[in-house]
Amino acid sequence: MSCPVLVDSGGTNLGSVRYALQRLGVDAPLATTPAQLRAASHVILPGVGAAGPGMQRLRELELVETLRGLGQPVLGVCLGMQLLFDASSEGGETCLGVIPARVEKLAAAPGLRVPHMGWNRLLHSGGHRLLRGLDADAHAYFVHSYAAPVGPWTLAAAEHGQRFSAVVQKDNFYGMQFHPERSGAAGALLLQNFLSL
Amino acid sequence: MLTRRIIPCLDVKAGRVVKGVRFRDHVDMGDILDLALRYRAEGADELVFYDIGASPEQRRVDTAWVARVAAAIDIPFCVAGGIDSVESARAVLQAGADKVSVNSPALARPALIGELADAFGVQCVVVGIDSLRDADGAWRVRQYSGDPDKTRALAQTTLDWLDEAVQRGAGEIVLNCMGSDGVRSGYDLEQLGAARARCAVPLVASGGAGAAQHFVDVFRSADVDGALAASVFHSGAVEIGALKQTLRSQGVAVRP
Numbered sequence: 001m002s003c004p005v006l007v008d009s010g011g012t013n014l015g016s017v018r019y020a021l022q023r024l025g026v027d028a029p030l031a032t033t034p035a036q037l038r039a040a041s042h043v044i045l046p047g048v049g050a051a052g053p054g055m056q057r058l059r060e061l062e063l064v065e066t067l068r069g070l071g072q073p074v075l076g077v078c079l080g081m082q083l084l085f086d087a088s089s090e091g092g093e094t095c096l097g098v099i100p101a102r103v104e105k106l107a108a109a110p111g112l113r114v115p116h117m118g119w120n121r122l123l124h125s126g127g128h129r130l131l132r133g134l135d136a137d138a139h140a141y142f143v144h145s146y147a148a149p150v151g152p153w154t155l156a157a158a159e160h161g162q163r164f165s166a167v168v169q170k171d172n173f174y175g176m177q178f179h180p181e182r183s184g185a186a187g188a189l190l191l192q193n194f195l196s197l
Numbered sequence: 198m199l200t201r202r203i204i205p206c207l208d209v210k211a212g213r214v215v216k217g218v219r220f221r222d223h224v225d226m227g228d229i230l231d232l233a234l235r236y237r238a239e240g241a242d243e244l245v246f247y248d249i250g251a252s253p254e255q256r257r258v259d260t261a262w263v264a265r266v267a268a269a270i271d272i273p274f275c276v277a278g279g280i281d282s283v284e285s286a287r288a289v290l291q292a293g294a295d296k297v298s299v300n301s302p303a304l305a306r307p308a309l310i311g312e313l314a315d316a317f318g319v320q321c322v323v324v325g326i327d328s329l330r331d332a333d334g335a336w337r338v339r340q341y342s343g344d345p346d347k348t349r350a351l352a353q354t355t356l357d358w359l360d361e362a363v364q365r366g367a368g369e370i371v372l373n374c375m376g377s378d379g380v381r382s383g384y385d386l387e388q389l390g391a392a393r394a395r396c397a398v399p400l401v402a403s404g405g406a407g408a409a410q411h412f413v414d415v416f417r418s419a420d421v422d423g424a425l426a427a428s429v430f431h432s433g434a435v436e437i438g439a440l441k442q443t444l445r446s447q448g449v450a451v452r453p
Contacts, residue, residue: 012290012317019268049318108397115320115368117399119200119242119452139452141273143320160199182273182295
């Protein structure tokens with residue numbers, strides 16, 4: 001029986017992620033203590049806003065070390081994914097350090113708007129269980145100004161002037177830069193796949 | 198590659214979806230949730246709910262319907278109307294909206310834009326601009342356009358206000374061209390093109406859609422990121438699935 005929790009990271013998309021899980025028939029309570037995180041089958045770290053306040057919130061809740069040490073599947077969404085990396089150039093913030101790379105600001109250019117806002121294609125070749133059943137031309141809804149580079153951790157990429165990581169994985173840690181809770185059927189499939197890990 | 202967004206706008210009044218011509222004579226168009234689910238099923242990329250009474254009546258958005266929508270749909274949506282502070286924006290975002298759009302309150306107190314961007318990030322902050330061309334040829338901003346009796350013409354030009362809004366932290370601009378709104382003769386390509394040239398953040402066109410070709414024109418000619426429309430979708434004159442096929446066939450990238 002899966003009993004996932006949502007880390008109460010203070011982001012305003014907490015409610016939307018919770019609703020998305022409810023549409024899958026799963027009620028994920030909010031978690032604010034290390035014990036709640038450790039007892040969960042799956043841990044979801046949502047997040048909207050800036051890296052600084054996001055990490056500050058995790059430090060206040062004294063969840064940083066707990067999160068790093070979790071052995072069950074962990075999913076960071078949007079800012080929550082960026083927090084899995086070493087650091088973010090947004091405010092020069094030190095993050096959780098699970099994935100050894102740095103999140104950088106997307107470069108704006110003529111015809112290339114930042115924030116990257118809207119539906120973009122997920123560039124992937126399947127393979128991983130998290131992506132099982134995902135259409136080759138699946139699109140997801142992105143809203144962000146900072147992005148993580150492509151690397152060995154990248155399961156799917158997206159392109160907005162440059163290629164960046166859209167879905168990442170390292171060990172039991174997963175991340176989605178887009179909002180699966182707002183990405184229609186593709187997003188629901190990915191959340192369902194995560195809960196099946 | 199980032200696709201262009203098709204955005205039905207649902208004007209909400211007293212808990213129902215309504216539509217007027219040139220912002221007047223509102224007609225009931227149906228239940229909020231029924232229409233939201235219909236547009237999501239047809240392939241809408243995003244929805245905007247505009248509480249058209251909130252700002253003129255100086256009251257806040259009722260968050261009960263925001264939560265109902267958030268629970269039911271799995272595409273992003275933005276709530277506009279009556280958001281005049283960080284607290285009122287927080288209530289709407291925590292109810293499940295993905296973005297808030299500010300218009301009249303931002304004109305009354307431009308610092309609001311920066312406060313919202315600091316609190317929630319620029320990606321949550323949309324600034325809506327109602328704009329009309331004056332006799333001297335300049336486009337100028339209108340305030341409280343939700344109620345014709347309270348609508349005020351401002352001295353500020355639309356393009357200057359757009360610059361200021363982006364500089365203060367707007368993550369997206371919705372430019373509603375009132376001269377073409379409700380008359381279904383096409384978007385105001387000239388004004389939107391001028392706005393595009395000044396706008397480094399996403400720009401959404403509003404006002405004037407009457408046929409699929411108008412969407413093709415506004416994406417190609419004004420290079421907007423999204424196109425918003427209401428009555429043309431409510432009436433069924435343009436069906437979103439068919440519209441996307443038309444766009445795709447003319448080389449405009451849209452979500453499948």
